[in-house]
Amino acid sequence: MLNTNHLIYQIKMKIRDFLIYHNNPLSLIDFSPQHKFLIKQRPLNLIVHVGADTGQESFFYELLSAEKVYWIEPDPRSFAKLERRLLRHSKSNQVAVNALLSSQSNQELKLNLFTLSGANSVYELKEIRKNRNKSKPTGETMNFFTKTLSQVIKENKIDLWSCQKSLLVIDVQGHELHVLRGLLDQHLKRFNFVMCEVSKIEIYKGSATYEEIEKYLFERGFSIVFEGNRRAYDDVIFRNKLTHE
Secondary structure (H helix, E strand, O other): OHHHHHHHHHHHHHHHHHHHHOOOHHHOOOOOHHHHHHHHOOOOOEEEEEOOOOOOOHHHHHHOOOOEEEEEOOOHHHHHHHHHHHOOOOOOEEEEEOOOEOOOOOOEEEEEEEOOHHHOEOOOEOOOOOOOOOOOEEEEEEEEEOEOHHHHHHHOOOOOOOOOOEEEEEOOOOOHHHHHHOOOHHHHOOOOEEEEEEEOOOOEOOOOOHHHHHHHHHOOOEEEEEEOOOOOEEEEEEEEHHHHO
16 A cells, blocks of 8 residues: 555656646645745745755755755665656756764764655654554664764855855754754854754654754744644744844
8 A cells, every 4th residue: 555655646746846847837736834935935045955855845946946955865765766856957956965964973873764764763753653654664774874964064065155045954853953953053044044844742752842943943043934733743944033134
């Protein structure tokens, strides 16, 4: 059943990519609330996406007028698919970086693998999901030596200074706060927006809470401008107040 669902998902993604590439003719796609918010912020010239999976938003980022997109993904299986996907782009320069990010460099971390790679996490699931369509742990793991986001920015010469408007996306299944802690303030403050997926209940054991992420960004000059309303988890978008005075 999962393979059938995955095939249907792939077909839907191809249709969605085609429509977005052609600027959503007749408004056929009804975007999610957070994506509608981002569309209003165009142009977003530079986007850094941590937890890329296979780059499902790559054509959407072109709709945001992105000129440069950096995708960061540890799982080599997803990364191979990400690289193939990025070959299809001509409107923007999109770069794939194979790394597991955390608050410190050269820290050995275990990544727990799930039936759907987008659910991979350094944390264990708090309770097994009974819904057969939900991603479940496979019992397999991969070990990585971590990098920090600031390290990736330096190694890839990501230019946070000359772009007009920038967005940082973090979607790493409960590890968001550690990714933020691995970002020097001088780099964090160059982003106009930060979009994090936050859990409002403990889905993964020991993962960051919504309150911890909110407090961390508030203390560094960001305020909430969009908050999803799903009960368990959703995206929250923070705006850098210093860039919007």
